[in-house]
Amino acid sequence: MELVKAIKERRSVRKFKTDPIPQSTLQEILSLAIWAPSAMNLQDWFFVVVQGRKKEEFLKISASAFAVIKPSLEKTFKDKPKIIEGMKTFFETFGGAPVIIIAYGGKLPNGQDDDVWSVSLAVQNLMLAAYERGLGTTWMDGVVFAKEKEINDLLGIKGRKLVCTIPIGYPAEEPRVPPRHENKIEWIGF
Numbered sequence: 616m617e618l619v620k621a622i623k624e625r626r627s628v629r630k631f632k633t634d635p636i637p638q639s640t641l642q643e644i645l646s647l648a649i650w651a652p653s654a655m656n657l658q659d660w661f662f663v664v665v666q667g668r669k670k671e672e673f674l675k676i677s678a679s680a681f682a683v684i685k686p687s688l689e690k691t692f693k694d695k696p697k698i699i700e701g702m703k704t705f706f707e708t709f710g711g712a713p714v715i716i717i718a719y720g721g722k723l724p725n726g727q728d729d730d731v732w733s734v735s736l737a738v739q740n741l742m743l744a745a746y747e748r749g750l751g752t753t754w755m756d757g758v759v760f761a762k763e764k765e766i767n768d769l770l771g772i773k774g775r776k777l778v779c780t781i782p783i784g785y786p787a788e789e790p791r792v793p794p795r796h797e798n799k800i801e802w803i804g805f
C-alpha cells in the first residue's frame with residue numbers, strides 16, 4: 616500500500632466484526648511496530664496481545680472505568696447524551712474487537728523517567744500496518760487513566776508504563792473522516 620494512502624486513510628475504528636485474526640497476521644503487524652525509532656535505540660516497549668477469557672476480564676475492568684470518567688464527560692458533552700452512551704458502550708465492549716493489544720512503555724536512557732514516546736511511535740506503525748492488512752484499530756487510553764493498576768494486575772505486568780490499549784479487528788463500520796486543522800505550523804526563516 617502506498618504510504619500516503621495509509622497515513623491519510625487509516626481511521627480509528629470502534630466497531631468490529633467477530634472474525635478471528637490469524638496469529639501470524641498479528642505477529643507480522645507487531646514485527647513492523649518495532650521498527651519505530653526509540654530513545655537511544657533502547658526499544659524499551661512491550662506489547663500484550665489478549666483474546667479469550669483474559670479479554671473478557673479486561674473488558675470488565677474497562678466497563679468499571681467508565682464510572683470514573685463519566686462526571687468529566689458529562690461536563691464536556693453536556694447536551695449530548697448519545698455521545699456519552701456511545702462511549703459507555705465502547706468502554707464495555709471495545710467495539711466487539713476479537714483482540715486487544717495493550718502497549719507498555721519502558722524507561723528513558725536515564726533509567727528513571729518513563730518513556731511513553733518510543734512506544735507511541737511503535738503504536739502508529741502498528742496501526743498503519745494493521746490498516747494495510749484490512750484491520751481497524753483505535754488508540755484507547757480512557758481506561759488507562761482510570762484503571763492502570765487493575766490492568767497491570769490482571770496481566771501481571773510490573774515496572775512498566777501502561778500507555779494505551781488498542782482494540783484490533785476487521786472493521787464493521789466505515790468511520791467518518793475527521794477533518795484536519797492545517798494551521799498548526801510556524802515557519803521560521805523561509
Ligand SMILES: Cc1cc2nc3c(=O)[nH]c(=O)nc-3n(C[C@H](O)[C@H](O)[C@H](O)COP(=O)(O)O)c2cc1C
Pocket residue numbers: 625626627628629705753754755756757758790793
Ligand atoms: C493520545 C490519544 C488518545 C486517544 N484516546 C482515545 C480514547 O480514549 N477513546 C477513543 O475512542 N479514541 C481515542 N483516540 C482516538 C482519537 O479520537 C482519534 O484518533 C481522532 O478522533 C482522529 O480520528 P482518526 O484516528 O480516525 O483520524 C485517541 C487518540 C490519541 C492519539
